[in-house]
Amino acid sequence: MNYLDFEKPLSEIEGKAEELRAMARSNKEMDIEKEAVALDAKAAVLLRDLYKDLSPWRKCLVARHPDRPHCRDYIEALFTEYTPLAGDRNFADDHAVMGGLARLGDQPVMVIGHEKGSDTKSRIERNFGMARPEGYRKAIRLMDMAHRFGLPVITLVDTPGAYPGKGAEERGQAEAIARSTQKCLEIGVPLISVIIGEGGSGGAVAFATANRVAMLEHSVYSVISPEGCASILWKDAEKMREAAEALRLTAQDLQKLGVIDRIIAEPLGGAQRGRTETVAAVGKALETMLAELAGKAPEALVKDRRQKYIAMGSRGLAA
């Protein structure tokens, strides 16, 4: 278990309980079970308190937690016959973006998402989930294919943002994102998006301009990272807590603003403490959202999606 900084008191208690049990295993004489159970209870209370009212900044940390289920975990657990489709037919295949045909239940769909990787090697290969233009162009190609064959599109968003690199800029990062958002708005099939971790700015919008957008309870979605915002507006990157607060990037605030449609609950202590439950909860939400859109005419899906974005911003948090 990787503990976050704010979980340190918890790691101490859980560590002690673990130590006691280890001692008992090597020395059968010792009766520590009572103490260990007491520590467990203390840890449970502490965990509940820590997660009861997570501050926006702590939510950012949880959303970035390396042990959270990533796109690949969802695809493997929720879909069958996943057949990855690679390449943008122009330049390269971007490993920061996974995508392909798969079945959700019996329903064939196109699934697309950012993948951050789970260890040093795969993180580098996946570029930490930061897509280059090729990633967006692959997504455009897959969305277009889904449109032509009448398959719903499911996107799983988990990116710190589009990759700010030299080559990415040369090959038209901005244009690729713009076209991907445009494609999202064009396709006459249901488009459902779940923000499973970080929804980083334009790199997220390019996938998440959808008929239905859901967010995991502790995921975040923002125009800029709190660190970036702090360094620009506060002239001090260390003010990320204040920036996270001001940006209103939590699922709870975004639902109030009408930017997202649904919040998917996470297990106590975050998705990283209950990966299977989290994945299952996302699967259930996907099925519900797909059912909501089933039978809608292609034109209606396009119109509804556009209307939703035109109307967006008409309600603030004050009300």
Next chain:
Amino acid sequence: MNWITNYVRPTINSLFSRREVPENLWTKCPECGTMLFHRELKDNLNVCTACDHHMAITPRERFAKLFDGGLFAEVKVPEPLADPLQFRDQKKYPERMRAAQKATGEKDAMLVAEGELARTPIVAVAQDFSFMGGSMGMYVGNAILAAAERAVKMKRPLVLFSAAGGARMQEGILSLMQMPRTTVAVQMLREAGLPYIVVLTHPTTGGVTASYAMLGDVHIAEPNALICFAGPRVIEQTIREKLPEGFQRAEYLLDHGMLDRVTHRRDMRDELATVLRMLMKLPPAVRGDLPAPEAGAASPADAAAKDSAAAKPAETKPAATAKGGDTKPADAKSAPAKAPDAKGSGTKAT
């Protein structure tokens, strides 16, 4: 002490500050350092007469030179919610807004107008970098939607001048949502079969580039404009190397296939007219400065005529008498423009 600080020093200061007034008449070119006289600079569209450096220009100044006779009518933009997030950094967002409004005299960072460009009826929308860095918030989104709707209604092409540091952080996620919102606006134009031309000016970055600024039918940039998604500083921090000279500048983007043309501000009006008239299947444009079209031609329907009058009061009164929407030009050199204007492109609305 009191007597000195309260009386003597202010008096001395006021003497000096009076003498400093002429300084405002001169602008130093940030590129070559030449001192430019304000009138000369204005006549040259805020382009340095020595080195051709393109400085910022406000939407009003730009429109005054873009439209025939400087006549244009403002298109009303629906007001968004003020401060939807109750955002506060070191200052409150409404305070920053008030300061920007006071400094610029504008409501927000976008101005929408309609009028004629070389006798070609258009809708134009320009971003104001002097207003909070031109940042894209809900007002900017509303402006682009309003411009697109107006263009579709009037069957006119839309010309957009972009200039922005990106999304407006103080509107948080709602500024990000202007990326899909403005993309919807672009789609309205596409579906109506109307040209959408983007003129990218310095700087166009972030979410603005990654939405409406990169979705034009034709992309024209002003020379040396910085155009990018991630800014050079961010990239240098990420890849930890120095970027080459001219990286992400207009000419560089032209080389990399992201732009159609790089055009001097002086030639922009002619070039827009040329391209637009071909796309609209109109005969070639009339060159040179044209007087304002006749009353009723450029300020139709609900657009507030008073705004256009404010833009250039002296030149908005063409001599010719308008009759039944006949747009016969007032002077001889614009005669060839007669035929196209009479065609049903919405200019004759009365």
